[in-house]
Amino acid sequence: MISRRQFLKLGGALGAGLALSQLWFDRTLAQAPTILDPLYTRPIINPLAIPKYQAPLPDPLAGAINLTGGGSTTITLQARSAQVLPPGYPSTPIWGYNGTYPGQSIIASSRREVRVRYDYTSINSSAHLLPVDGHVHGTMMGEPPVRFVAHLHGARNINPLSDGYPDAWVTPDGKTIADMDPTHVPSIYTPANPGDFVYPNDQEAALLWYHDHALGITRLNVYAGMAALYVLRDANEQWLIDNGRIPAYPYEVPVVIQDRMFFADGGLAIPDQPAPSLPGFAPWPGGPSIVPEFFGEVIVVNGVSWPFLEVEPRKYRVRFLNGSDSRFYELFLSSGQPFTVLGMEGGFLNAPVEVTRLVLGPAERFDCIIDFAPYAGQTITLRNRARSPFPQGATVNPRTAGEIMQFRVTRPRSLTPDTSLPPGTNLRPQLDPLPVVAPVPGTPRRQLLLFEGIDEFGRLKPMLGTIARGKLDWFAPITENPAVGATEIWEIYNATPDAHPIHIHEVLFRIVNRQRFRGAADPITGVLPAPALIGQPRAPAAYEAGWKDTAIMYPGEVTRVMMTFNTPGLFVWHCHILSHEDHEMMRPYHIGPLPASAGRVQRSRNTGASPFLCDLL
Ligand SMILES: [Cu+2]
Structure with a gap:
C-alpha cells in the first residue's frame, strides 16, 4: 500500500504530463510497491532497540x-x-x-x-x-x-x-x-x-x-x-x-496513548522535511515542513514508553484516550478477552457493550471494564492492529506500534469485593436514559465536505468545506452559522482516501448514521455535485452510540451527526489528526448572529495580495 506522501513523490517522478487529478484518485496506485519512508533523515534510536x-x-x-x-x-x-x-x-x-x-x-x-x-x-x-x-x-x-x-x-x-x-x-x-x-x-x-x-x-x-x-x-x-x-x-x-x-479508584486507570519518535539524545523527533514538490508548483522555500501525517514507532502511555501495570485478578475501569497526532488504534488484548465499554467522550451509555476490538481515532476516548479475574499470574499485552493511515494504509509493525502496554496479573487479590457490572447493569441510574437518535422531519441539514487538496508548494493539504462550494480554507467566510438553540444534522461527506476523526467544539453530538456514497469531488475545487447514496444508512456501532465530541468519518461515506447549539460565539470544527488541523483541515463556525465586522475583515483578508493565501487548486 502506497502512502499519500509516497504518492506525492511518485507524482513528481511521473512528470507533468499526467493529470494530477486523475492520479490523485486512482486507487489502483494502492498496488504500487512500498517506497521507503524518506522523512526520518536525522539519526534516531531504532525503536526495535528500545526495550519494552x-x-x-x-x-x-x-x-x-x-x-x-x-x-x-x-x-x-x-x-x-x-x-x-x-x-x-x-x-x-x-x-x-x-x-x-x-x-x-x-x-x-x-x-x-x-x-x-x-x-x-x-x-x-x-x-x-x-x-x-x-x-x-x-x-x-x-x-x-x-x-x-x-x-x-x-x-x-x-x-x-x-x-x-x-x-x-x-x-x-x-x-x-x-x-x-x-x-x-x-x-x-x-x-x-x-x-x-x-x-x-x-x-x-x-x-x-x-x-x-x-x-x-x-x-x-x-x-x-x-x-x-x-x-x-x-x-x-x-x-x-x-x-x-463500577470499580473505584485505584481500580480506575487512565491510559493515554501517544506515538513518538526520539533522537539518540532523548529529544523528541518529528519529521521536518517537505514532501518533494510536484511539477508546476512553487519550489519549497526551505525550512521545516509539516508532513501529511505523523506516525511514531515508539508507543508512549501516560508519558512512558511501553509501560507495564501490575494488576489484581479483578475488574478494572480503564479509560482510554488516543492523544496521538495521526495514528488510529485498533486495540485488542493478547488474551482474546473483550473490553466492556461503559461510555465515551461525553459520558455513559445506557448499558455496557462488549467488544473484542476497540477503534480509537485521535482524540477519541472510551471508558471500559477489563476483567483480569480469570488471568491470575498471566501477562496480557494490549496490542494494536490499525493500519496507518487508517483504515487502508500500511500495516502496523507488530514489534513497535503494534504493542501498547502490558497488564501483569501479579498482585494479590485485595479483600475488597468486586461486585462490578452485575448482569443488567444500568449505567445511568441517576440520569435520563440516552435519548433515541430520531431526527424530527425538517431538522436543518448541512452537507459538508472532507477533501484533500494541494497547497502552493505541491504538498498535500487536507481541508474542510461544503459539497456545494467545495473546499474552503481557514480564512474563507463562515459557512456554518447555526442559530442559538438550533438542533442540526451535519452530513459530512468524506471525499478523501482516509478516515478522519472530526471534532466539533462546544457541543456534544450523537452519530445518526453512516452511508456510502458514489461520486468524486472535483479535484480542483472540491465541489461534490449530487453524490449518489448507496444502500441503506448504517447505525453507529453500539459502543459509539452515546454522546461524542469526535467521531471517525470513513472514506467514501457520509457520516451524519446531530447536535444542539446553545452558546453564541465563534468556535471551530476540525479534523483531530493534528497534522491535518494545522494544514488546514479546520474551519471556524459561528453560533448565533454573525458580528457585523466579520464580513468586512474577511473581505479585506481575501483580497489581500499575500501569495500564501492563494490556493493553486
Ligand atoms: Cu484528517
Missing part, C-alpha cells in the same frame, strides 16, 4: 488538582525533562502543564464551575522546542514561533473566550494577535483571554482533556507535551461507585 515494559505505568490521577468543589487553579507551562524512555536512557525535554508529561490532571464536578489560568511566562519566547513550519496557516504573517492557547477538549456550552480559539493565542511575553500588523488580523478577530478560562462543566461525568490549540502549531505544542486529563465526576457515577457497580 521496563517501567510501570504512571498514574495521572495521583496528584491531580482536585477542583471537585469548584474553585480555581493556575496551570504553569514549564520546560522540563521527563523520563519517557526506559531507565538508563536519556531523558526527554518536554513542555509540560505544571512541569509534567502528560500535564497535571484536573478533577472537577459536573455543573460546578472551575476557573483555570494558564501561565506561559516561564517559556523561552524565541525558540520552539520543535521545528516550526512557517508555511501553514497561522505562521505566514510573522506570527511568533512560540504561542499558546489552551482548549478543554470535550467541554460543552463554554464561553467562546474560554474555548481556546486557535488565533486567540498568547506568547510567553504577553503578545497576542492584536500586536500584529492589523492588515494581517485573521478572518474574525478573536482576542486572547487575558485572565481565567471559565469551565462551567455543563455536562455529565466524562473523561475530557486539555491541550494546546494554537493555530498552525497545535501538533508541535501537543507533541512537546501539552496535553493533560480533565476528569469530570457526577452523582450518577458516584452512585455507580457507591453501589459497587
Whole structure:
C-alpha cells in the first residue's frame, strides 16, 4: 500500500504530463510497491532497540488538582525533562502543564464551575522546542514561533473566550494577535483571554482533556507535551461507585496513548522535511515542513514508553484516550478477552457493550471494564492492529506500534469485593436514559465536505468545506452559522482516501448514521455535485452510540451527526489528526448572529495580495 506522501513523490517522478487529478484518485496506485519512508533523515534510536515494559505505568490521577468543589487553579507551562524512555536512557525535554508529561490532571464536578489560568511566562519566547513550519496557516504573517492557547477538549456550552480559539493565542511575553500588523488580523478577530478560562462543566461525568490549540502549531505544542486529563465526576457515577457497580479508584486507570519518535539524545523527533514538490508548483522555500501525517514507532502511555501495570485478578475501569497526532488504534488484548465499554467522550451509555476490538481515532476516548479475574499470574499485552493511515494504509509493525502496554496479573487479590457490572447493569441510574437518535422531519441539514487538496508548494493539504462550494480554507467566510438553540444534522461527506476523526467544539453530538456514497469531488475545487447514496444508512456501532465530541468519518461515506447549539460565539470544527488541523483541515463556525465586522475583515483578508493565501487548486 502506497502512502499519500509516497504518492506525492511518485507524482513528481511521473512528470507533468499526467493529470494530477486523475492520479490523485486512482486507487489502483494502492498496488504500487512500498517506497521507503524518506522523512526520518536525522539519526534516531531504532525503536526495535528500545526495550519494552521496563517501567510501570504512571498514574495521572495521583496528584491531580482536585477542583471537585469548584474553585480555581493556575496551570504553569514549564520546560522540563521527563523520563519517557526506559531507565538508563536519556531523558526527554518536554513542555509540560505544571512541569509534567502528560500535564497535571484536573478533577472537577459536573455543573460546578472551575476557573483555570494558564501561565506561559516561564517559556523561552524565541525558540520552539520543535521545528516550526512557517508555511501553514497561522505562521505566514510573522506570527511568533512560540504561542499558546489552551482548549478543554470535550467541554460543552463554554464561553467562546474560554474555548481556546486557535488565533486567540498568547506568547510567553504577553503578545497576542492584536500586536500584529492589523492588515494581517485573521478572518474574525478573536482576542486572547487575558485572565481565567471559565469551565462551567455543563455536562455529565466524562473523561475530557486539555491541550494546546494554537493555530498552525497545535501538533508541535501537543507533541512537546501539552496535553493533560480533565476528569469530570457526577452523582450518577458516584452512585455507580457507591453501589459497587463500577470499580473505584485505584481500580480506575487512565491510559493515554501517544506515538513518538526520539533522537539518540532523548529529544523528541518529528519529521521536518517537505514532501518533494510536484511539477508546476512553487519550489519549497526551505525550512521545516509539516508532513501529511505523523506516525511514531515508539508507543508512549501516560508519558512512558511501553509501560507495564501490575494488576489484581479483578475488574478494572480503564479509560482510554488516543492523544496521538495521526495514528488510529485498533486495540485488542493478547488474551482474546473483550473490553466492556461503559461510555465515551461525553459520558455513559445506557448499558455496557462488549467488544473484542476497540477503534480509537485521535482524540477519541472510551471508558471500559477489563476483567483480569480469570488471568491470575498471566501477562496480557494490549496490542494494536490499525493500519496507518487508517483504515487502508500500511500495516502496523507488530514489534513497535503494534504493542501498547502490558497488564501483569501479579498482585494479590485485595479483600475488597468486586461486585462490578452485575448482569443488567444500568449505567445511568441517576440520569435520563440516552435519548433515541430520531431526527424530527425538517431538522436543518448541512452537507459538508472532507477533501484533500494541494497547497502552493505541491504538498498535500487536507481541508474542510461544503459539497456545494467545495473546499474552503481557514480564512474563507463562515459557512456554518447555526442559530442559538438550533438542533442540526451535519452530513459530512468524506471525499478523501482516509478516515478522519472530526471534532466539533462546544457541543456534544450523537452519530445518526453512516452511508456510502458514489461520486468524486472535483479535484480542483472540491465541489461534490449530487453524490449518489448507496444502500441503506448504517447505525453507529453500539459502543459509539452515546454522546461524542469526535467521531471517525470513513472514506467514501457520509457520516451524519446531530447536535444542539446553545452558546453564541465563534468556535471551530476540525479534523483531530493534528497534522491535518494545522494544514488546514479546520474551519471556524459561528453560533448565533454573525458580528457585523466579520464580513468586512474577511473581505479585506481575501483580497489581500499575500501569495500564501492563494490556493493553486
Ligand atoms: Cu484528517
